[in-house]
Amino acid sequence: MIVEIVSTGTELLLGHIVNTNVAFLSRQLNNCGFDVLYQSTVGDNRERMRNILKIALKRADIIITSGGLGPTQGDITKEVIAELCQRPLELHQASLKRIEDYFVKRGTPMAESNRRQAMLPKGSVALPNDVGTAPGVVLEQDGKWIVSLPGPPHELEHMFHHQLAPFLSRNFDNQGHIISHIFHTYGIGESLLEEKMMDLILEQDNPTLALLAQSGEIIIRLTAKAATEEEAKSKLCAAEKQLRERIDPYIWGCDEESVEEVVAALLKKTGSTIAFAESCTGGLTSHLLTNIAGSSAYLKGSLVCYSEESKVQHLAVESNVIKTKGIVSQEVARQMAIGVTKMFNTEFGVGITGWAGPANESETADKIGTVSIAVTNSQAQMLSETFSFRGDRMEVKTRAAKAALHLIRQFIKQKKYN
Secondary structure, three states, X not given: OEEEEEEEOHHHHOOOOOOXXXXXXXXXXXXXXXXXXXXXXXXXXXXXXXXXXXXXHHHOOEEEEEOOOOOOOOOOHHHHHHHHOOOOEEEOHHHHHHHHHHHHHHOOOOOHHHHHHHEEEOOOEEEOOOOOOOOEEEEXXXXXXXXXXXXXXXXXXXXXXXXXXXXXXXXXXXXXXXEEEEEEEOOOOHHHHHHHOHHHHHHOOOOEEEEEEEOOEEEEEEEEEEOOHHHHHHHHHHHHHHHHHHHHHHEEEEOOOOHHHHHHHHHHHHOOOEEEEEOOOOOHHHHHHHOOOOHHHOEEEEEEOOOHHHHHHHHOOOHHHHHHHOOOOHHHHHHHHHHHHHHHOOOEEXXXXXXXXXXXXXXXXXXXXXXXXXXXXXXXXXXXEEEEOOOOHHHHHHHHHHHHHHHHHHHHOOHHHO
């Protein structure tokens, strides 16, 4: 069954609200085996909404709308659907009773406009709303199905799990299972990654394979569809084996795994401790690691040494090194890493120094995005690298923090720490 999701609301087009509903619905419907092949967004305009729905009815078996079920005159989704399907709106008494009870329980008066939410197209099925006022609506029209869900995410998600998913299960044959796995890579560009996997990309069928540049890394998505969950998993397992044969050294995590979680697990596994000396990242790397519960077991301290003076005074960075090599250099990052390791008496120390921008009297435009990072251990072994990041100030800081975590990961995973 082909599904199209139609998100309604001018606020979505203006960018005032991030459309989390479409991501949620896509994930859930794919998990149920439905093929979400189209997504559309339309503002609160009757003619444009009608045209979008006409297009959707031609190319999809199930159309799911979100939004436009509220009590105001701007909430027009049901009205447009009723007009398009030539179904008059009728008062649904059971829905009206639920709306009235909703306000009684809260001890607040119900506005007359809330009665509009109980007006449903003739012949439709109401989906009760247990956490809000607007009922959902399911309408069959010429063999196609139109489902209308409320816009607030907590209402839509609750209604999907408790009302729509059971309805789809009861009324449609088993759609099979669609399972996806995401593989996170680092240290290789998109073009080279594609080159290493070109045969798999050209020969793909089921599972399908796609590359996506995202937040400074390249992710690979494998998606399999089969009659049973076990069969889909088997297809993914075989595809993953082929994938890892080509690019395993670049894969650092799967699915929802974050690099900070990977680093935290490695530190726990090796029983190691770590400390940070951060300049341009301003403590962001430490922040990411402390988002992981139990981080006090391995993160012993962090120093934000933003100025040249603080690097010299607290970390014993040599002024001559700063003068000859520059404040942003691997040499300075190394001395910062050594200094913070001694300060907190840890197994690992990390030094980060860079130009985050925008340019000022000490940062010329060509320097912006240059970041030097060093990781050392208590035996004075060292791994350091200089990066060149693009983006605004926050993006440079974020990419630098992530790069530092990846450098830690690489350092710990060297043979002597296994």
